Amino acid sequence: MTDHSGRATGNPARPRYLRGILPFMAVGALVLLSAPFIVHATRFGFEGLAADLSQGTHLFRVGAWVSNPAIFAHMVTGAVITLLAPPQLLPTVRNRFPAVHRAIGYLVCGCAVLTALGGLAYIALRQTVGGPLMDFAFAGYGLCVLVAASQTIRFARARAFDRHRRWALRMFVLAIGSWLYRVHYQIWYLATGGLWMEPGFSGPFDLFQLFAFYVPYLIGLEIYFRLKPAQRVQPAPAE
Numbered sequence: 001m002t003d004h005s006g007r008a009t010g011n012p013a014r015p016r017y018l019r020g021i022l023p024f025m026a027v028g029a030l031v032l033l034s035a036p037f038i039v040h041a042t043r044f045g046f047e048g049l050a051a052d053l054s055q056g057t058h059l060f061r062v063g064a065w066v067s068n069p070a071i072f073a074h075m076v077t078g079a080v081i082t083l084l085a086p087p088q089l090l091p092t093v094r095n096r097f098p099a100v101h102r103a104i105g106y107l108v109c110g111c112a113v114l115t116a117l118g119g120l121a122y123i124a125l126r127q128t129v130g131g132p133l134m135d136f137a138f139a140g141y142g143l144c145v146l147v148a149a150s151q152t153i154r155f156a157r158a159r160a161f162d163r164h165r166r167w168a169l170r171m172f173v174l175a176i177g178s179w180l181y182r183v184h185y186q187i188w189y190l191a192t193g194g195l196w197m198e199p200g201f202s203g204p205f206d207l208f209q210l211f212a213f214y215v216p217y218l219i220g221l222e223i224y225f226r227l228k229p230a231q232r233v234q235p236a237p238a239e
C-alpha cells in the first residue's frame with residue numbers, strides 16, 4: 001500500500017483493520033489531551049482582542065495597539081494549528097480526501113505564519129516575561145515555525161513529497177510545541193512539586209524548558225529521518 005507520494009505505508013505484519021484504526025486513535029488521543037489548552041488559548045485570545053485585560057495579565061497593555069492584537073491573535077491562530085496539525089498526519093485523509101488535506105494544510109501553514117509573526121512582533125515590541133534568554137528561545141521557535149510552514153507548502157506545490165513529508169513532520173512537532181511546553185511543566189510539577197522552578201522563569205528547569213519544548217523534538221525527527229529513510233515505491237500519480 002502506498003500513499004499519495006508513492007511511499008509504502010503501514011506495517012504489513014499488522015492486521016489491516018488495526019492499520020486503519022491506530023492512527024485515528026493516536027490522533028484522537030492527542031486532540032483530546034490538547035483540547036483544554038486549545039480552549040484556553042482560543043478563549044484567552046478572543047478575550048484579549050475584545051476587552052481590556054490589563055488588570056488580569058501582563059500580556060495586555062493599555063494603548064499598545066500593535067502588541068495587544070499581535071499577542072492575542074497569535075493565541076487564536078496558535079489554537080487552530082494545535083488542533084488541525086495532528087489530523088494532517090492521518091494517511092486515510094491524505095489518500096482518500098487529498099483536497100481536504102490540501103485545504104487544511106494551507107490553513108495550518110497560513111495560521112502558523114500568523115502565529116509566529118504575532119509572537120515575534122510581541123517579543124520585538126514588549127519582550128517576554130522571562131527576559132533575554134526567553135526572548136531568544138521563543139524567537140528561535142517562531143523562526144522555526146516560519147521556515148517549516150513555508151517549506152511544507154513549497155515542497156507540496158513542487159510535488160517533492162519526500163521533502164514535503166519531512167517539513168510537514170517538523171511543522172507538526174512545532175505546532176504542538178506550545179502545548180508540549182505546558183505538558184512538560186505539568187509532568188515535572190506532578191513529579192517533583194516544582195523543583196528548580198523559580199519566579200521569573202529563572203530556575204534550572206525553567207531555563208531547560210526554554211528550548212526543551214521544540215529543540216529535542218526536532219533533533220529526534222532528524223534522527224528518525226536518518227534511521228528510517230522514506231521508501232520510494234513508485235512516482236506520485238498526477239492529481
Ligand code: HEM
Nearest residue numbers: 041075078079115116119120128129138141142145175178
Ligand atoms: C503553536 C501554537 C501557539 C499557541 C497555541 C500559543 C499560545 C499562547 C498562549 C495561550 C500564551 C499566553 C500564555 C498564558 O496562558 O499566560 C502565549 C504566550 C506567548 N507566546 Fe505563544 N502560542 C503559540 C505559538 C507561539 C509561537 C510560534 C511564538 C513565537 C514567537 C509564540 C510566542 C509567545 C510569546 C512571546 C508569549 C508571551 C510570553 C510572556 O508571557 O512573556 N507563541 N502563547
